Amino acid sequence: MGEVNTEQRSKGGDKGGIVKKGKKMPTRIDMTPMVDLAALLLTFFILATTFIKPQVMQLVLPEKNQEDTNQPKVNEKNVLNIVLGEDNKLYWYIGFTQAQVTETNYTDAGLRKVLQEQSNLNDKLVVLVKPQDESTYENLVDTLDELTINSIARYALVDFAVEDKALIDAFTGGSPAPVGG
Amino acid sequence: MAKVKMQRHSPVLDMTPMVDLFFLLVTFFMMTTTFAPSDFVTITTPHATSEVKLPETNNGTIVISADGRVFYRTDGTKNLRKLGERLNEKYSLGLTESELEKFSRQTGYGMPLSGLKQFLNLTDTQQKNTTLPGIPVDKGQNELLDWIVYTRIVNPDVRMVVKGDKTTNYPVIKKVLDSLQDCNVNRFNLITDKETNTLI
Numbered sequence: 001m002g003e004v005n006t007e008q009r010s011k012g013g014d015k016g017g018i019v020k021k022g023k024k025m026p027t028r029i030d031m032t033p034m035v036d037l038a039a040l041l042l043t044f045f046i047l048a049t050t051f052i053k054p055q056v057m058q059l060v061l062p063e064k065n066q067e068d069t070n071q072p073k074v075n076e077k078n079v080l081n082i083v084l085g086e087d088n089k090l091y092w093y094i095g096f097t098q099a100q101v102t103e104t105n106y107t108d109a110g111l112r113k114v115l116q117e118q119s120n121l122n123d124k125l126v127v128l129v130k131p132q133d134e135s136t137y138e139n140l141v142d143t144l145d146e147l148t149i150n151s152i153a154r155y156a157l158v159d160f161a162v163e164d165k166a167l168i169d170a171f172t173g174g175s176p177a178p179v180g181g
Numbered sequence: 182m183a184k185v186k187m188q189r190h191s192p193v194l195d196m197t198p199m200v201d202l203f204f205l206l207v208t209f210f211m212m213t214t215t216f217a218p219s220d221f222v223t224i225t226t227p228h229a230t231s232e233v234k235l236p237e238t239n240n241g242t243i244v245i246s247a248d249g250r251v252f253y254r255t256d257g258t259k260n261l262r263k264l265g266e267r268l269n270e271k272y273s274l275g276l277t278e279s280e281l282e283k284f285s286r287q288t289g290y291g292m293p294l295s296g297l298k299q300f301l302n303l304t305d306t307q308q309k310n311t312t313l314p315g316i317p318v319d320k321g322q323n324e325l326l327d328w329i330v331y332t333r334i335v336n337p338d339v340r341m342v343v344k345g346d347k348t349t350n351y352p353v354i355k356k357v358l359d360s361l362q363d364c365n366v367n368r369f370n371l372i373t374d375k376e377t378n379t380l381i
Binding site for chain 1: 368
């Protein structure tokens with residue numbers, strides 16, 4: 001390793017230890033500690049740097065209209081309702097009157113297939129996502145993701161209403177809770 | 182033929198270029214590093230297929246923990262200071278100059294504004310050990326609205342980001358999304374993880 005050379009003394013041994021200046025005075029300094037420090041700092045900053053930028057899913061929701069008259073009218077035959085239930089349950093049905101509720105799940109064979117089929121059948125499809133209070137954020141993101149995968153741009157997040165509750169309760173059957181009008 | 186005497190090389194290595202390079206890199210990393218902001222709580226984000234990356238600056242992030250508490254953070258010390266001044270004015274929090282300074286150096290907020298002054302006067306370790314109650318988002322007392330509105334006033338380029346935990350129940354999410362929409366923010370970003378399993 002590099003060091004300051006102090007071995008000049010030996011040359012002028014008989015002259016009472018007086019150092020004769022050599023022609024070349026080596027100017028090497030031991031740089032090892034400096035390198036150590038630099039490497040340490042380098043490692044620290046590399047590790048501290050946030051390498052991984054978070055991924056985001058962009059979500060655009062329809063504007064909240066203050067007046068009901070501004071709401072676009074949609075034929076109920078074009079409306080696909082997706083209800084996110086508790087315990088990762090998922091229901092879907094078309095329209096509101098005489099709606100045929102079907103249960104499905106978040107897998108590729110479930111929701112994605114439903115969306116694929118329905119968007120192929122009907123190119124005016126509007127999807128209403130209705131999360132129940134018991135559903136989780138993951139359910140919501142999964143659903144929105146499936147909508148993006150199937151490139152369905154017309155969707156909205158809608159409140160889970162009493163009418164929907166009636167439909168789901170009628171489907172699951174087990175719920176004795178009376179459905180208030 | 183005379184034998185050529187091998188020159189004895191001392192094992193000295195010229196480290197100067199290496200040191201140069203090291204310091205160049207150190208400088209580079211020092212300049213570019215922005216420390217990852219802390220979240221107060223551990224958040225497991227849901228998976229999605231999206232591959233859009235979130236830019237590092239101009240984010241207003243709303244963090245929603247699994248138990249339904251809401252936190253808020255944004256970046257830019259100058260903007261934060263202005264944000265603090267605005268909130269101070271509106272809610273008459275009585276923050277002093279030094280408290281505003283502390284406010285602008287916070288990485289996030291998760292308390293009702295009435296508890297802000299007290300929180301700012303805690304030491305760093307005390308702050309870490311405090312369980313924050315979260316920002317109120319309920320109708321009637323929705324302080325998140327003000328955080329969003331004033332952030333957008335002091336920094337018009339800000340984009341709203343929602344970082345929710347997988348298991349958060351929908352009502353809180355709805356309150357947050359409603360608050361955003363009440364401020365006319367209809368375009369926002371949900372932080373997700375890359376889907377680990379292969380698709381299709």
